Amino acid sequence: MLPSTRVTRHPLPPSQPTPTLLRPTPPRPRLLRPAPPRPAPTNRRDPSVADPDRIGRASAFLASGTIVSRVLGFVKAIVLAAAIGVVGSTSADAFAVANGLPNTVYVIVAGGVLSAVLVPQIVRASTHTDGGSAYINKLLTLALTVIGAATVLATALAPVLTWIYAGSNTEILPLAVAFAWWCLPQIFFYGLYTLLGEVLNARRSFGPFTWVPVLNNVVALIGLVIFGILFGFDPDGTRAIDDWTPGMVAVLAGSATLGIVVQAVVLFWFWRRVGLRYRPDFRWRGVGLGAAGRMAGWTFGMLLLTTFAGIVQTQVVLLASGEGASVAAIDNAWLVFMLPHSVITVSIATAYFTRMSEHAHAGDLDRVRDDLSSAVRGVSVILVLAAVVLMVVAYPFGAVFQPGLTLASALGNVIIAFAIGLVGFSILFVVQRTFYALGDTRTPFFFTLFQVIVFTVAALSCILLPLEWTAVGIALSTTLAGTAQLVLALVLLRRQLHRLDGRRIAVSLGRDLAAAVLPVIAGVVLLVLLGGTTEDGFAVSNRVGAIVSMAIIGAVMAALYFGVLWALRSPELRGFAEPLVARVRRR
Template sequence: MAEDRIARASLFLASGTIVSRVLGFLKAIVLAATIGVVGSASADAFAVANGLPNTVYVIVAGGVLSAVLVPQIVRASAHADGGSAYINKLVTLALVVIGAATVVATALAPLLAWIYGSQLPPATLQLAIAFAFWCLPQIFFYGLYTLLGEVLNARRSFGPFTWSPVLNNVVALLGLVAFGVAFGFDPDGTRSAGEWTPGMIALLAGSATLGIVAQAVVLFWFWRRIGLHYRPDFAWRGVGLGSAGRMAGWTFGMLLLTTFAGIVQTNVLSTASGEGASIAAVDNAWLIFMLPHSVITVSIATAYFTRMSEHARDGEFGRVRDDLSGAIRAVGLILMLASAVLVVVAYPFAAVFQPGNLANASALGNVIIAFAIGLVGFSVLFVVQRTFYALGDTRTPFVFTLVQVAVFTTAALMTLLLPVQWVAVGVALATTLATTIQLALAVILLRRKLGRLDARRVLTSLVRDLAAVVLPVAVGLWMVTAFGAFTPGGFAIADRWGAILVMAIVGTVMLVLYGAGLWLFRSPELRGFAAPALARLRRR
């Protein structure tokens, strides 16, 4: 019954994420048609500015809330009032901190934009600063969204957290369309930084911020539906918030490390701005990379996380180990295929953003490939990290993140030795390398903490998945080549709809071959997914 609940929760989370991500891709496509991607000064400036709110928010509270809030609320649920008083105090404290950070960050917009974009051409940097003043207020609403959503998750109301970004994407899409109609579309990114007027900047960046506002505020309605009513409570002493603060301290340190890595990445990429794949191209490649991770890994891990926290609270570490094994095997089953498909259709996928131009499609496509080969490891690391959080341990993730940042920084700086057109690919490969090393260390440290892991079953499952994906990759590569993915003017890259059609055909063929291979290999994970559907069909 517990596994059924996990499956239903994961499916519901995934459905909301799928809708949101589809709209997110549509937004990214419209944004690319509006300001370009590869070689676009406008796109690089907006990428720097629109990334700042999320970066600052993550430094201040983002990962801290995810790592600390759910376990603390689960523990507080044993209180006579179900944890309501504790929730009000914690949310009030967090909003005060995040609100203050938002005011300070917005005032420091020129400095923050310079930190991340000091290597940009001067005119592009000035445009990034102008965008940043409009984008940085998003920090407060990112915080509000996470706070309200994580409380809902801890109360097993999983849907709103994944469905509210749909509203964000709709609002932002309307803003982009309005911008294109009012000021013209620029898919090749030829509009110079000096051509932007205050009205253009306000409409593009302001509509992006308005989407985040809508995404956060709508969650208050869902709070009321589950019987929660937020009342500001500033009486923070004597209610056990000290333990939350100690946990948050290590997570804060970890986030500072990843922020440092982000600064290195953006400045390295800035050296290619206007000449090849740069900040905007890597942002788009990361968006593509994160699609299967967000739909599959986050949905599965979020559903398992609350249960892991409950088992850890009760000292049932054997069940925590079982949760970890089940989550990794479920993630690996799907992400192995997703990684393979992304590698195979990388050029057509890039052509969705930059159609009709093999040079631009290959520049973006190579970055997608460099990220995609590390997808399974990245997603498994996400599950392992959440296991530490469920155990109330935020110190150990700091340790293996320190190693990851050191490896990434060294590798990213070395990419400056590459020709400018390969810098973005080098940065993506540096990310994959650093994540792989981080995962290996994290698993070793988790094994010490839990005594043992279900390693044999997990490794057998992953090797089986890898073996089953070999034939689909070979067939998929033959198909995209036949469709002209690597040929100037080829059907797979000539226009947006042709690229989408090729991806759909190749992805479907690879899915069928992968499923057949897993079935022949008698994959228990596949049969576990298929059994409920087959049972329903037999009953009908």
């Protein structure tokens, strides 16, 4: 289950993936210039060797913008839940389907293709005499032409696309189509944001791509507040489909699209600040676009597979719409699930990805293997804690969106089912990026095909479950299929790298899991004491109690976890912590 690029279910900036399986995440800021030819050994330190302090600083910089955007994203999701509900809300499910369509189409047309081929191609193009500017203009012109045509076509076919995803529930279909007319123009601006931001990253201007999604969240949040003031809030999701007017649809879905527009267009201003000028160039030969197209072919096939899986998922889970957790609940659970992945995994893996591309381009597989091992161990040391904390505080997290144990537990059970696979999901993200660094998009297609088959069989079997457990079954199907995919991907990657530093990774992961035992026990005890398992308990009866309870439980679990790891002399934890400790001591 590769991380996806679905970015705005509510709508959130392109830093928010969604549960429609396997879609590669849009490119994030790249931090390192192409490595020069490796000199003969000397007594001086080779600058191309991974520097934990440098990686830590780079990851922290990337994470800062993501954290701010995620905080606003959670606030926005809470306001959305207050406006149209979550569990049992047909309105919320209709909006979730429609607001997911734009990035479904975008990912098929360009999203994963750009993610898989753009960075390596820019790294290679930077060696050209013009610094890659010709490639940038040609790529931008080609991509915007294709994405613009796709946007017009998709908007014209809004009823058809909506039916493909929501045909199993005819009750919500008319409202979902009405939302889709307003949401589908987002496709073009997703592409514009990704392209403009990636070029800025290649020119070592990382801040804009990381921080402008905050504007998206602010605009969309203002739109939700206006909607609630004008038309009333409906936290229980009791508003009937027939109660929606064209004005209500325009305010809710239109503000979602406006946020994406602002996020993309503002990057032109940053282009000017770094001296870039876009000049349309329709001469698409001569800068390696043919090679990029061949690489993209396999990625495109992979995206078609995952789109099929996404259709199966949505059609099955919509059977529970109005009765229990459905599409909107899946989206909110995925939002919670993806927070640690976005802040930790994407930041750490991104800091290694360009380095991997450089080493792979130089044919240095030993260093690619070292990069893979370091990234996996660095990600796992944090993600193990994140996974167990999410499982313990799942019910309070559910109460943040809809207070009361009944509704909170319906959402919390979906969060738990996703969280079980968090560590594997994040490791898979690193493994996939390693294949891309090696210039191999063919192999990911085949292990994605395997995953889609496993998921489809498991998801269809969820039809047999009681409606209140359908969404939980879908989440568990995602975890099961992703775990199977990870195993196969590791086997295939080992053939290319000859070995995977498996012993060191296994020892590190085992140490992390052992360190999590005491925090889990303490967290469960605190959850019970705070009333997280009773209807009127402090941890689930209201939003303030839920947030306070999560803060207490999370802080205690984190302190115990890192304390045990420090006592066990975890080299991964010390690699991140010691530079910070040394800096504090110097001050």
